[in-house]
Amino acid sequence: MGLVSRFQGIAVSVEQQASKLLEVGQALDLEGKELTVGDESNLWHRLSEFEVTAAEPAIACKIGVLPANAVATLVQVSEMSRSEMTEAIATIHASSGLGKLKLRGDITPQMLLKIRQLCESQGGFLTVLAAPVSFKQQFDVWGYSGNALEWMQKLKHQFDPQNLLSPRRFIPTSYSQ
DSSP: OOOOOOOOSSHHHHHHHHHHHHHHHHHTTOOOOOOOHHHHHHHHHHHHTOOOOOSSOOEEEEEEOOGGGHHHHHHHHHHHHHHTTOEEEEEEOTTTOEEEEEEESSOOHHHHHHHHHHHHHTTOEEEEEEOOHHHHTTSOSSOOOSTTHHHHHHHHHHHOTTOOSSTTSSSOOSSOO
16 A cells, blocks of 8 residues: 655645655655655656556456545455455545556455445445456446436436347346346
């Protein structure tokens, strides 16, 4: 697990904040590094593209939690993936609580459902962005549980009564597929 922080403002203030954060990290036996402007732009670019390189297909998710729960959520996801013998790589933007999660290994729908439930218990969500088709056929990739589901189903049925357009996607239907 890592933490990337960016400070902006008056140069002296930025230096003091960065130094204080590095001191806190050292007190916790963590490794820290202060980056230059050139290093920083490369870092943000690499983080936005983070990839899991694996022979087996990975599952990519968008996650969101309350910002105050971001670190605790990452810790719990890490523990869950270790107990299931899978690999998890996650980033969450601490100020928005939004992030990405990539899993690889023998991921079951039940395991991903536990992670979704964790995110939801932290005031958030988990949406599957990419997964093998066989996995998506066993798992609700959207996981929408809001109060507008009934209205969305009615609207979908009104414009697509035979459910020809994107069947089994986003809006679970009660009519035949």
